[in-house]
Amino acid sequence: MQSSERIYRDQAQQDDFFDADLTDARLKVNPQAAHASSHAKSSESLATRFMQSLQQAEATKTVDSLVELFAENADLSNLAMHEPIRGKEAIRQFWQNYLSVFEQIRSHFTHTSEGSGTIALEWTSEGTLSSGEPIRYRGVSILETQAGQVQHFRTYYDSAAFLPQGAKA
Structure with a gap:
């Protein structure tokens, strides 16, 4: 029986959802693609850049490229916060605190919707x-x-997934 980590890794490799490892591999094989890739980034949608930056942050625990997507006076909130936080x-x-909760984490985007000044990501x-405990949860982020x-960044997710194992229904 395969572990859930192995099953998830296999599924992620089959998906077309912004696999940073594949992008890195393509750039190593074709160094000229690096320049084309950086030029293409400026024309990629903010939704795409956000998803890629989050996955990169999850893989590396480095949040710089993710934070750069936010305006200087941006705000961020989730249901656990009494007030939004403001500023880069x-x-x-x-984001650093969020990532510190996990030994490893990988987000898989199942649906995106972009409108006039609004992005919704499922x-x-x-x-x-x-702690070593496996976790799987889902949610929606609105940018x-x-x-x-x-x-403005707001995220809503299944916080019950973070309860201790014995407290989950």
């Missing part, structure tokens, strides 16, 4: 908590954009 440094700290995240940057 607070947003950087949020996703499932699967991995291992820092309001202005001038090609995230101005």
Whole structure:
């Protein structure tokens, strides 16, 4: 019987959802693609850049490229917060704290919708908590954009997935 990690890895490799490893491999095989890739990034949608940056942050635990997508005065909130946090440094700290909860995590985007200044992302995240316990949860993130940057970020997810194993129904 395969572990859920192995099953998830196999599924992720079969999906066409922004596999950073494949992008890196293509650039190593064809170094000239690096320049073309960086030029193409400027024309990629903000939704695509956000999804790729989040997956890169999950893989590397480095949040710089993700934080760069936010405007200087952006705000971020989830249901656990009483008030949104504001500014890039607070947003950087949020993403660093988020990633520190996991030994490893991978988000798989199942649906995206882009409208005038709004992006909705449906996703499932699967991995291992820092305690070693496996986790799988899903949610929706809403990004309001202005001038090609995230101005407001709100995320809603199944917080019951984070309860201790004995407390889950």
